[in-house]
Amino acid sequence: MATRTRTVAWTSILLLACSGTGCSTGGGSGGLKLQGAGASFPAPLYTKWFKAYSADHPDALVDYQSVGSGSGVKAMIDHTVDFGASDAAMTDEEIAQVPGGVQLLPMTAGSIVLAYNLPDIDNLKLSREAYAGIFLGKIKKWNDPAIAAANEDVKLPDTDVNVVVRADSSGTTFVFTKHLSTISKDFAASPGVNKMPNWPVGTKSKGNEGVSAAISTTPGAIGYVEYGYAIGAKLKMAKLENKAGKYIEPSIASGQASLASLEMPADLRAWLPDPEGEKSYPIVTYTWILAYKKMPEAAKAKALRAVLAYCLTDGQKKSESLGYIPLPDNVVTKVKAALENIQSDGPAAASAKPDDKTENKGA
Numbered sequence: 001m002a003t004r005t006r007t008v009a010w011t012s013i014l015l016l017a018c019s020g021t022g023c024s025t026g027g028g029s030g031g032l033k034l035q036g037a038g039a040s041f042p043a044p045l046y047t048k049w050f051k052a053y054s055a056d057h058p059d060a061l062v063d064y065q066s067v068g069s070g071s072g073v074k075a076m077i078d079h080t081v082d083f084g085a086s087d088a089a090m091t092d093e094e095i096a097q098v099p100g101g102v103q104l105l106p107m108t109a110g111s112i113v114l115a116y117n118l119p120d121i122d123n124l125k126l127s128r129e130a131y132a133g134i135f136l137g138k139i140k141k142w143n144d145p146a147i148a149a150a151n152e153d154v155k156l157p158d159t160d161v162n163v164v165v166r167a168d169s170s171g172t173t174f175v176f177t178k179h180l181s182t183i184s185k186d187f188a189a190s191p192g193v194n195k196m197p198n199w200p201v202g203t204k205s206k207g208n209e210g211v212s213a214a215i216s217t218t219p220g221a222i223g224y225v226e227y228g229y230a231i232g233a234k235l236k237m238a239k240l241e242n243k244a245g246k247y248i249e250p251s252i253a254s255g256q257a258s259l260a261s262l263e264m265p266a267d268l269r270a271w272l273p274d275p276e277g278e279k280s281y282p283i284v285t286y287t288w289i290l291a292y293k294k295m296p297e298a299a300k301a302k303a304l305r306a307v308l309a310y311c312l313t314d315g316q317k318k319s320e321s322l323g324y325i326p327l328p329d330n331v332v333t334k335v336k337a338a339l340e341n342i343q344s345d346g347p348a349a350a351s352a353k354p355d356d357k358t359e360n361k362g363a
Contacts, residue, residue, distance in 0.1 A: 032299050034063070034082045036084065037064065038072020045315075049310070069087050069088050070171075073086050087174060100294030103293050103341045105290075110228065115233075115235035116221065131240065135201065136187055137163075140160060141160065141161060164211050164221050165199045167204035168207065173195055173224075177197055183282075216235060252323070254279060257275075259272070264331050293342065294345040
C-alpha cells in the first residue's frame with residue numbers, strides 16, 4: 001500500500017549532478033533541481049504538472065514528495081525543501097518562523113468526499129447530523145435511524161460502520177474537521193479543528209492514498225478523501241446535505257459552485273467551511289504551494305517562478321481530468337501577480353531577473 005508518492009521529473013544525470021549546487025543557468029531554468037514536499041491531496045495533479053513541464057523544459061528537475069501537509073509545513077520551517085505544499089496553508093505563527101517570509105499560492109482546489117464500502121448500495125445520502133455523528137462515534141450501525149431517514153428506499157445493512165481516518169498530520173483532515181466543527185457544536189467542542197485530532201472513532205491510515213486503500217478493502221468502511229483519489233480507486237461517494245438542505249453529489253460542477261461564493265483576500269488564504277448555495281458541495285478547499293519570499297539561490301527562485309507560472313496556465317487545463325477544480329480566472333490573476341514575491345537574497349540575484357519565455361507567458 002503506497003503511503004508516500006514520490007514524483008520525479010528529470011532529464012539528465014548531468015543536470016542532476018548540478019542540483020543543490022547553484023550551478024549557473026545561463027538562461028532558462030538551467031538544470032536546477034527543485035525539491036518540494038507536503039500535501040497528498042494535490043499530489044496526483046502535481047505529478048502530472050511536473051512531468052509535463054519537464055517534457056517541455058529538458059533542463060528542469062522537480063521532485064515532489066507526498067508526505068502530508070503537516071510535514072510540508074515543517075519542512076518549510078526547517079528549510080529542508082525549496083517549496084512546500086499544504087491544504088491548511090500556513091498560520092501567521094508558522095510563517096513567523098521563516099526568515100524572509102512565505103508566499104502562499106493557491107494552485108488548485110478540490111472536494112473532500114465521504115467514500116464508503118457498501119457493495120449493494122450505490123446511492124447513499126448522508127445528512128449533516130448523520131455524517132457528523134459517524135465521525136463522532138455516535139452512529140455505529142449502517143441502519144441507524146439518522147442514516148435511514150435520508151435513505152427511505154434503501155435497505156441499509158445491520159452492520160458496523162467502520163470509520164477510517166488519517167494517521168498523519170494532514171491538511172485534508174484540517175479542512176474536514178473545520179467543516180465538521182462548523183456544522184456540529186459537539187464536534188467543535190471535541191475533537192475540534194486540527195490537522196491530527198484525537199479522533200473518538202476509526203482506524204488510521206497515512207495519506208489520501210492510505211485511506212482510499214483502507215476503504216476499498218474494508219467492508220462497511222467510510223472515510224474522507226480528496227475527490228480525485230476516490231475516482232481513481234473507484235470508490236462510491238455519498239451525497240452530502242449542504243447548508244441549503246440539498247443532497248449534493250461531489251463533482252467538478254458542484255465544487256465550482258462552492259468556490260463561486262468566495263472572494264480571495266490579499267493574503268491568498270481563503271476557507272469555505274460551509275459554502276452557501278443550493279448547488280454547492282459542502283466540503284471544498286483550495287490547496288497551496290508554500291514558497292520562500294527570499295530563496296538563497298537566485299537561479300532557484302527564477303526556476304520556481306517559471307514552473308509555477310506553467311501550473312497556473314497550461315497546468316490548469318489538466319485539472320479536471322484528475323478530479324481537481326481549475327482555479328477561477330480572478331484567482332489565477334492574483335496568484336500570477338504573487339509569483340513576483342518569490343525572489344532571492346543571494347549574491348546572484350541581480351543576474352536572475354525573470355526573462356525566459358515560460359515565465360513571461362505565465363506570470
